[in-house]
Amino acid sequence: MTDTLTPVLTDDWDAAQSWKLATYESRGGYGALKKALGMAQDDIITAVKDSGLRGRGGAGFPTGMKWSFIPQDNPKPKYLVVNADESEPGTCKDIPLMMASPHTLVEGVAISSYAIRANKAFIYIRGEVLHVIRRVQAAVAEAYLAGHLGKNIHGSGYDLDVVVHAGAGAYICGEETALLEGLEGRRGQPRLRPPFPAVAGLYASPTVINNVESIASVPSIIANGADWFGSMGTEKSKGFGIFSLSGHVANPGQYEAPLGITLRQLIELAGGIRSGHELKFWTPGGSSTPLLTAEHLDVPLDFEGVGEAGSMLGTRALQIFDETTCVVRAVLRWTEFYKHESCGKCTPCREGTWWLTQTLARLENGQGSAEDLDLLVDQCENILGRSFCALGDGATSPITSSIQYFREEYLAHLEHGGCPLDPMASTAFATEGASA
Structure with missing residues (x-):
């Protein structure tokens, strides 16, 4: 079974002081950057396109195609923004990657910035993970001292400045346009699109926004080739x-x-x-x-x-x-999270998530009626596709799917006067039944 594992991004995680530049370079680190600087920038974009790399932040949009949308005839500066605002409940890949091997990300930033002709890059990290922010800042500082960043990188004539930016702790800033708002010093709220970031993103300039894992995958593609990357995965989801x-x-x-x-x-x-x-x-x-x-x-x-x-x-x-987990309680906790993290900009999400939690809380406590399940589905349908960004859509997903697969468990809450997996609720139900 261990043959199914492909340690590439995680290959250095077990090395002593894997986060240090010396460790990274001893294992071939920054070799891909030197190779990339000797390539035509369009050839790098083509290699990433041919590899089949798709965005690793959730949407799965082809990374090379996103890079190619940058209008090179636009006289404004180009920017690369790395979305490291990992806040989705259950998601824990970008943070350990930045902790264990931050130079993998930094090298990817340098190659990607060079490919899209950006001379300024930003790594936007969620503010709560201060230890990660410090580690990436230290890696960036090491890269500057070694000549991997800064002026005239390795004699190529290419200049790049990298800024590590600490976010203000909002889940909504994982949405790319809200992230740009935060970078510009405003409240993190999604922007109306179009224009899209590739045309008018950060400071109204052409901008590429990619997830940490997407950018960190670029050095291995340049070092080993598009065919190597494409040999893994499936036909349409490579790597x-x-x-x-x-x-x-x-x-x-x-x-x-x-x-x-x-x-x-x-x-x-x-x-x-x-x-x-x-x-x-x-x-x-x-x-x-x-x-x-x-x-x-x-x-x-x-x-x-x-x-x-x-x-x-x-x-x-x-x-x-x-089987010990109550699906209704789990879905309620997730919905409470989305209610709390809604930025409040659009009515379907701001009001809808509040009403979803009210209805779910009644069901979880064994109150209400079976009609509340239809009410929940109706509420979700009125949110889905009508909110400014994907937060509203995401809030509906666990609700509608849990009703699809576990409708009887919802109804059991009403029958038991609470969660049937809760010993206290089950005991109360049994006592009432015996009295009757």
Whole structure:
């Protein structure tokens, strides 16, 4: 089974002081940058296109194609922005990557910036992870001293400045245009599109925004070639990715494997579901993706396979829940998160998430009626596709999918006067039944 793992981004994680420049360079680090500086910039974009690399931040848009949208005849400066505002519940891949091997990201930033003709790059990191911010700042400082960043990099005539920016702790800033608002010093709220960031992004200039893992994958593509990257994964979802397994597995953690691996294989690698229990439901891409069940264990974890199963691959945040978990309570907790993190700009999300939590809370407490399930679905339909950004859509995903697969569990809450998995609620129900 271990043959299914493809340690590329995670290959250095077990090295002594893996975050240091000396360690990274001793294992071939920054060799790809030197190679890239000797290539035509359009050839780098073509290589990334040919590799089939798709955005690793959730949407899965082809990375090379996004780079090619930058209008090179625009006289304004070009910018690269790295979205390191990893805040999706269950997602934990970018933060350990930046902690264990920040120079992989820094090298990717340098190559990507060179390819799109940007002389300024920003790494936007969520403000709560101060230890990560400091580590990336230290790596950037090391790279400047070694000549990998700054003026006339390695005698190529190319200049690049990199800024590590600490966000203000808002989930909404993971949305790319809200992130740009935060970078410009304003409240993080999504922008109306068009214009799109490629045309008018940061400071109204052409801007590429990519996830940490997307940019960190670029050095290996330049070093090993597009065909090497494309030889892994599936036909339409090429390459490798970091899968974050959390929850009720024996060994939770990050597993780097080709896209198309199944959850069954990953659970086996993780030592199986915790002893004495069985899988009940799981999320393929964090809490904003429709949940799946044990019947989907063999679905290929690529963009197409998960999509056909009715969900989204997203950030590959695989949250695993066994039969001891109340699906209604889990969905309520996620919905409370989205209500709290809504920026309030648009009515469907601001008001809709509030009403969703009210209805869910009644059901979780065994109050209300069966009609509330139809009310929930109606509320979700009025939010879906009508909010400014994907936060509203994401808030509806766990609700509609949980009603699809676990409608009887919702109804059981009404029958029991609370959660049937809660011993106190079950005891109260049994006592009332005996009295009757």
